[in-house]
Amino acid sequence: MKAAITGLNNEALAIEVERYAEAQLPLAIGLFNVLVYRSLPDLTEHLVIAKGQLNEGTPPFLRVHSECFTGEVLGSLRCDCKSQLDLALETIMAEERGLVIYLRNHEGRGIGLGNKIRAYQLQDSAGMDTLEANHALGFPDDLRTFSVAVQILKALQISQVRLNTNNPAKVVALESQGIVVTELIPSLSVPNPHNRKYLQTKFSELGHHLEALFEKSRKIPDSPPREGPCR
Secondary structure (H helix, E strand, O other): OOEEEEOOOOOEEEEEEEEEEEEEEEEOOEEEEEEEEEEEOOOEEEEEEEEOOOOOOOOOEEEEEEOOHHHHOOOOOOOOHHHHHHHHHHHHHHHOOEEEEEEOOOHHHHOOHHHHHHHHHHHHHHOOOHHHHHHHOOOOOOOOOOHHHHHHHHHOOOOEEEEEOOOHHHHHHHHOOOOEEEEEEOOOOOOOOOOHHHHHHHHHHOOOOOHHHHHHHHHOOOOOOOOOOOO
8 A cells, every 4th residue: 555645744755554463462451452564665663552343333543653762661751652642542441442553763753762862951951942952953843754654544444533632733644645533632641840841832832732731730730640550
């Protein structure tokens, strides 16, 4: 399956995907089915974490999630990535249906792990926000494309989704290539002192749908992430 897809960086990319592996995977919150898709020709492996029948009945819950080593492996408090992933998996368990498409090579909105750490240093030393640091390193706001996610959905014969995102650009990326977003489901967590400026920048500069989050944050003091298997 091959198509010209336009991602967030407005570059048309000819992308193919192939299903490479599938198995059941027990997680702390329950049993999921996982599928590995390889994007061609680079052979990058992306993951689908799914539950239930996805291509029949009402549109399934979907989160298109970008890889975040610092947040999801190390537990960094500088972003909300792990909280978003955990909340998505919790929703899928509760509904007994849905999927997360976990996209690799998206670290730091596509600039890579090393450059992400360099951007953190600029934020700490020069008071830059997340976008200013990217620009200082010679990168645009966002280098990601969602071509692979679109092709995986098409391979799974999913044409309509209930999309879990705060990012309006993800809606555009999917709908511009034929995936109908029937509902937008925000992903909200309580800010902490380390990620408040990051979230505020996404809200004010990138147009992320975080209005309710900041209304909540005015009423609820900063707090650490939730403990337990789903942070």
